Amino acid sequence: MMNPWRLRLLVRLDTLGTVRAVAQAANLSPSSVSQQLAVLEAETRTQLLERTGRRVRLTSAGLILARRAREILDQMDSVEAELRGFGExxxxxxxxxxxxxxxxxxxxxxxxxxxxxxxxxxxxxxxxxxxxxxxxxxxxxxxxxxxxxxxxxxxxxxxxxxxxxADDRIVLVLPPGHPGAGRGPVDLAAYADEPWAFDMPQSYMANLALRLCHQARFEPRVVCRFSNYLLGLQHVEAGLSIMLLPSLAVDRRYRVVTRELSTPVPRTxxxxxxxxxxxxxxxxxxxxxxxxxxxxxxxxxxxxxxxxxxxxxxxxx
Structure with a gap:
């Protein structure tokens, strides 16, 4: 019989691509992952992996089993939940x-x-x-x-x-007393010399904000980076920076002003x-x-x- 835990390792390999990435996701050593996948091959009596040097990839049979395994594991989760609640x-x-x-x-x-x-x-x-x-x-x-x-x-x-x-949009966030804290859409190029608060490097919002600044033809002067939007809002509220945020992220507890962008950036x-x-x-x-x-x-x-x-x-x- 195929072991569900080993099937999940195979699914992770199909998604993540390397044994090392699977090991990190599963909190195992790469050698342990390789051993368990070898056991799965023995259980199925089928070659699931092709080894090229230190790398492995799924065979055609391995790809089929990984796709089917997702369905099997989802069904097992469903049955377990139904039994726990007696379907009611x-x-x-x-x-x-x-x-x-x-x-x-x-x-x-x-x-x-x-x-x-x-x-x-x-x-x-x-x-x-x-x-x-x-x-x-x-x-x-x-x-x-x-x-x-x-x-x-x-x-x-x-x-x-x-x-x-829901629908959302990206907005410019300013301190309440900022000269640009008026009404109507704004052109980011007018804020090229401002101090900016950014998310951490390579995060979704940091990459998006940097791209929007570059489209406005300037390199932002980033004075702080926070992984937490509320810390960024505190920094802006104190008048120390401005920032770009999704409108969903602008907590009403903070005294900040939001302005629409002249070129809207909507998101779903x-x-x-x-x-x-x-x-x-x-x-x-x-x-x-x-x-x-x-x-x-x-x-x-x-x-x-x-x-x-x-x-x-x-x-x-």
Missing amino acids: EPAGLVRLGTFQSAIHTIAVPAVTRLARDHPHLEVELLQLEPHESVPALRIGDADVIITTTDVDDLPLGPDLDLVPL ITAAVRRGAPPRAAVRVVLDALREPPDAGAAGGTGASGKAGAAGHAGPE
Whole structure:
């Protein structure tokens, strides 16, 4: 019989591409991963891997098994959840990956409602950038993700089902007393000499902000970098910098001014699940909750912590 844990390693190899990457994701040594995949070959009596020097790749049989394994593992998760709840109440663990600005505005309000309405359901929140959440979904480390469709190098692909959640836009964030804190769209070129706050290098927002500045024909003078949007908002509120942020990320608790860009940068916020086996009841319930509008006052930084029913893997924003 094929071992589900080894099947998951094969799925990860198909998605991540190298034994070393699989080992890092599974908290194993590369040699342990190789040994377990060799055992899987023995279990299936089929050559699943081709070894070229120190690298391996999936054979045609390995590719077929990896694709089928995703369906098998999803079905096993569904059966386990149904048995736990006897098919009457959504139950079990659903891992929800989401980028920073959607945590308090979309994810936490949904998780709060789910904790109230489905006490046997546990939602684990994982803060993941879009380039991290899509691979996590494909290898089974997340069951649902919240991402965007505007990342050029992010292959969403036909293996994922997408559920639109909201429309968002990128805005310029200024201190309240800034000379540019008026009304109407702004041209970024007018802010070329300003001190800028940026996200961490190679993050989604840092790459986007740098690209927009370059399109406006200037190199931004970056005076600080924060991995947490709220720290950036504090810096702007103190008059020490300006920054570009998704409008979802602008917490109303901070005294800042937002301006639309003269060349709009819209984005679509989307939930995604793996296509194939029908999603288990718990996953469907989470998707339904994400589509609901947040309770009055829940969005835009009410300080909701998501403690009820949510494992606190996402750091404070």
